[in-house]
Amino acid sequence: MDGENEHNNISEELDVAVRVVQMACSLCQRVQDGLLHNNNNNNNNNRDHHHHQQQQINSKDDNSPVTIADWGVQATVSWILTECFGSENVSIVAEEDVQTLSKKEAAGLLESVVNAVNECLAEAPKFGLESPSKALESWEVLQAISRCNSDGGPKGRYWVLDPVDGTLGFVRGDQYAVALALIEDGEVILGVLGCPNYPMKKQWLNYHQSYYRLMSKLSPPAAGSWDKGCVLYAQRGSGKAWMQALVHDHRKLDQHSYAREIKVSTIDDPAIATFCEPVEKTNSSHSFTAGLAESVGLRKQPLRVYSMVKYAAIARGDAEIFMKFARAGYKEKIWDHAAGVVIVQEAGGVVTDAGGRPLDFSRGVYLEGLDRGIIACSGSVLHDRIINAVDASWDSSNL
Ligand SMILES: Nc1ncnc2c1ncn2[C@@H]1O[C@H](COP(=O)(O)OS(=O)(=O)O)[C@@H](OP(=O)(O)O)[C@H]1O
Ligand SMILES: [Mg+2]
Numbered sequence: 258m259d260g261e262n263e264h265n266n267i268s269e270e271l272d273v274a275v276r277v278v279q280m281a282c283s284l285c286q287r288v289q290d291g292l293l294h295n296n297n298n299n300n301n302n303n304r305d306h307h308h309h310q311q312q313q314i315n316s317k318d319d320n321s322p323v324t325i326a327d328w329g330v331q332a333t334v335s336w337i338l339t340e341c342f343g344s345e346n347v348s349i350v351a352e353e354d355v356q357t358l359s360k361k362e363a364a365g366l367l368e369s370v371v372n373a374v375n376e377c378l379a380e381a382p383k384f385g386l387e388s389p390s391k392a393l394e395s396w397e398v399l400q401a402i403s404r405c406n407s408d409g410g411p412k413g414r415y416w417v418l419d420p421v422d423g424t425l426g427f428v429r430g431d432q433y434a435v436a437l438a439l440i441e442d443g444e445v446i447l448g449v450l451g452c453p454n455y456p457m458k459k460q461w462l463n464y465h466q467s468y469y470r471l472m473s474k475l476s477p478p479a480a481g482s483w484d485k486g487c488v489l490y491a492q493r494g495s496g497k498a499w500m501q502a503l504v505h506d507h508r509k510l511d512q513h514s515y516a517r518e519i520k521v522s523t524i525d526d527p528a529i530a531t532f533c534e535p536v537e538k539t540n541s542s543h544s545f546t547a548g549l550a551e552s553v554g555l556r557k558q559p560l561r562v563y564s565m566v567k568y569a570a571i572a573r574g575d576a577e578i579f580m581k582f583a584r585a586g587y588k589e590k591i592w593d594h595a596a597g598v599v600i601v602q603e604a605g606g607v608v609t610d611a612g613g614r615p616l617d618f619s620r621g622v623y624l625e626g627l628d629r630g631i632i633a634c635s636g637s638v639l640h641d642r643i644i645n646a647v648d649a650s651w652d653s654s655n656l
Contacts, residue, residue: 423564
């Protein structure tokens with residue numbers, strides 16, 4: 258594709274956002290490798306098992322696993338954005354808070370987070386950003402995390418961050434994403450999606466992947482495996498979306514000249530279209546989407562993928578449809594969608610709720626008023642068909 262040498266004019270905000278997401282991805286990779294390494298070792302050494310699990314996967318109130326990576330990424334992104342743009346200009350809506358992390362009994366965990374953050378920030382110059390003059394203290398890391406306390410809303414500018422989206426995929430060695438977006442007056446104006454386990458080259462992306470990841474751990478990684486992940490980004494209104502390789506050293510290259518443009522798929526025949534959906538059926542009804550697929554004439558098996566990598570798959574043209582129908586009463590959060598939506602739209606796709614209306618990012622941390630579910634498609638032909646099928650089958654569904 259062209260675009261290799263094209264200098265795309267992007268805003269300073271987007272430039273910094275891409276760089277910090279690259280940094281965040283390398284933090285995540287280090288933590289995920291550690292996590293999987295420990296789990297593998299533990300198969301041979303059960304006595305340590307409990308200890309390691311305790312240390313690295315922690316329970317929030319809702320029992321979702323929260324790792325060093327979640328807090329580490331949030332602290333890193335918060336610190337970098339604040340340094341680059343000034344604390345008076347930066348407000349951030351993000352998933353994590355410091356409740357668990359500030360408890361006395363979490364001292365060891367906090368230390369691990371602080372170490373991960375400092376290790377990551379020390380590498381900032383490789384990504385064209387500045388490191389702190391000296392390692393951050395625990396209180397500074399806690400402060401960076403807790404200053405992400407914006408509630409969003411209809412006015413002004415705020416960043417929206419999901420430090421590790423798809424936490425389950427992350428702890429299972431599978432797909433996850435780092436998602437950063439900027440909202441202005443209720444509209445997503447830029448989005449960056451880091452997908453550390455989603456290879457640049459179109460490869461299969463399915464539930465066998467974790468098995469292959471495990472196998473690849475048994476033999477040392479081959480040279481060049483550094484480019485296994487990708488970062489996608491787009492600026493609202495540009496009509497363009499971009500992808501670059503996950504890299505560990507940006508120093509010598511102008512990163513954006515290494516980006517290539519991505520476009521949604523041109524397939525609009527349901528018989529050969531692929532739809533993706535959440536892995537967990539507690540997050541989206543697999544039986545309802547199976548019914549929709551049947552009535553629309555989709556023939557392929559659904560591609561079940563953790564996290565906002567589903568939006569990445571649509572934006573890159575690897576799949577044509579993404580559907581999510583959460584149980585009644587569940588309220589979708591803005592950080593689970595903002596970055597993905599703008600990237601899909603600028604890559605040429607269509608994203609709405611099941612009523613055909615745009616997602617409303619202007620009403621706080623939740624996507625208030627969302628009609629039934631979320632439908633992202635490569636084009637309006639498939640999108641219209643899905644919307645019509647939802648209307649036809651909704652009343653007889655149990656949702
Ligand atoms: N009950 C329920 N219903 C719907 N959605 C829920 C629900 N619970 C959580 N979440 C949010 O879903 C995020 C993960 O969604 P995915 O589409 O990636 O699902 S899956 O991981 O593939 O199963 C997940 O994001 P992370 O917490 O960042 O992993 C949650 O924000
Ligand atoms: Mg999430």
